Amino acid sequence: MKRVRRVLVAATAAVAVVAAPVAVAAAPEKPDRAESQRRLDEVVAVGAVGALAEVRDEHGVWRGTSGVAALDTTRAVPAHGRFRAGSITKTFLAVVVLQLVDDGLLRLDDTVEEWLPGVVPDGHLVTVRHLLDHTSGLYDVRRTLPMPPRPEFFANRWRTWTAAELVARAVAEPPAFEPPGRTFGYSNTNYVLLGQIVEEVTGESYGDEIARRIIRPLPLPRTEMPGTSPFIRGPHSRGYVPVGEGSPPPLLDYTEMNPSVLGAGGELVSTASDLNRFFAALLGGHLLPKHLLDEMRTPGIEDGRYGLGLTWRVTPCGIRVYGNDGDALTYQSWSFTTEDRRRQVTVALTPDFRGDPDDAVDAFVDHAVCS
Numbered sequence: 001m002k003r004v005r006r007v008l009v010a011a012t013a014a015v016a017v018v019a020a021p022v023a024v025a026a027a028p029e030k031p032d033r034a035e036s037q038r039r040l041d042e043v044v045a046v047g048a049v050g051a052l053a054e055v056r057d058e059h060g061v062w063r064g065t066s067g068v069a070a071l072d073t074t075r076a077v078p079a080h081g082r083f084r085a086g087s088i089t090k091t092f093l094a095v096v097v098l099q100l101v102d103d104g105l106l107r108l109d110d111t112v113e114e115w116l117p118g119v120v121p122d123g124h125l126v127t128v129r130h131l132l133d134h135t136s137g138l139y140d141v142r143r144t145l146p147m148p149p150r151p152e153f154f155a156n157r158w159r160t161w162t163a164a165e166l167v168a169r170a171v172a173e174p175p176a177f178e179p180p181g182r183t184f185g186y187s188n189t190n191y192v193l194l195g196q197i198v199e200e201v202t203g204e205s206y207g208d209e210i211a212r213r214i215i216r217p218l219p220l221p222r223t224e225m226p227g228t229s230p231f232i233r234g235p236h237s238r239g240y241v242p243v244g245e246g247s248p249p250p251l252l253d254y255t256e257m258n259p260s261v262l263g264a265g266g267e268l269v270s271t272a273s274d275l276n277r278f279f280a281a282l283l284g285g286h287l288l289p290k291h292l293l294d295e296m297r298t299p300g301i302e303d304g305r306y307g308l309g310l311t312w313r314v315t316p317c318g319i320r321v322y323g324n325d326g327d328a329l330t331y332q333s334w335s336f337t338t339e340d341r342r343r344q345v346t347v348a349l350t351p352d353f354r355g356d357p358d359d360a361v362d363a364f365v366d367h368a369v370c371s
Contacts, residue, residue: 047355054272078235086326094309133300139173195264239330317370
């Protein structure tokens with residue numbers, strides 16, 4: 001019954017979470033939307049084919065685009081376009097795991113060995129909490145996979161990867177550190193294992209649980225867990241990977257690909273609007289009770305910035321924002337929300353690999369939050 005109550009609360013509160021007016025002591029100065037556009041243009045100038053953004057604040061919603069939706073065209077980036085959200089998937093999965101904790105079906109101190117016997121060496125030392133906050137020490141499976149422009153990468157474009165295959169590749173390598181809990185070490189292996197644990201606990205796939213517990217009840221109409229489907233449905237920009245060296249490097253359209261290689265920690269497809277809606281609901285307490293949301297915001301190590309599937313940063317104006325970012329090869333995304341939910345910003349781009357757009361994106365986020 002607890003899960004049913006949560007779904008009903010999420011469904012009935014979703015509109016209020018996003019659209020409710022925020023009381024303020026005095027009307028703040030209206031932000032400079034032209035400056036927002038300039039900063040988004042700078043993101044593209046540094047290293048993207050195209051980019052889109054959605055900013056929500058007390059003055060309403062601003063959506064901007066820059067660049068083009070496809071190389072060698074003048075087609076505009078769709079403002080409501082869908083994209084592969086990469087590791088933002090981890091926040092969705094972490095919410096499902098914590099809902100199972102709230103339901104009494106799982107504990108943060110449960111070990112991997114209890115749920116997946118024999119899968120991880122010394123799995124009796126690795127807990128669900130260690131997986132969620134990246135303190136397990138398990139080797140990152142992504143480092144074992146060929147990446148572009150290596151020819152082996154392209155040979156795997158349509159291959160279906162199972163969770164068992166991905167975990168086996170990771171545990172064949174020595175741990176990044178021991179014992180678990182000692183330090184932070186980002187590893188996609190952690191969330192592949194969490195996907196398997198969710199399936200053991202519920203008898204359903206992690207994708208179905210994310211859809212049942214989050215996507216449908218909020219609702220997030222343009223968000224999905226595609227599984228092995230290579231397609232991005234609806235309006236979207238084309239995504240590319242480098243096929244050689246050079247500046248700029250030659251690019252191959254790699255929009256369609258089997259996303260199973262991204263697994264439980266990276267396969268989500270979404271939009272800027274849906275991600276803003278999700279983080280507003282999460283930080284507003286509509287997906288988790290307060291004590292578990294507090295756990296989610298607690299770093300795994302002292303002075304850390306990564307909790308249970310949720311990260312944060314402090315902007316130059318001293319405001320802390322919570323969210324996550326994702327790299328899905330052909331798409332990169334960032335989504336952050338202030339703790340009071342008064343300001344939200346989501347940015348997504350298709351990289352062209354001429355340069356690193358991270359600093360330009362950070363500047364865009366800072367302007368959106370601080371202006």
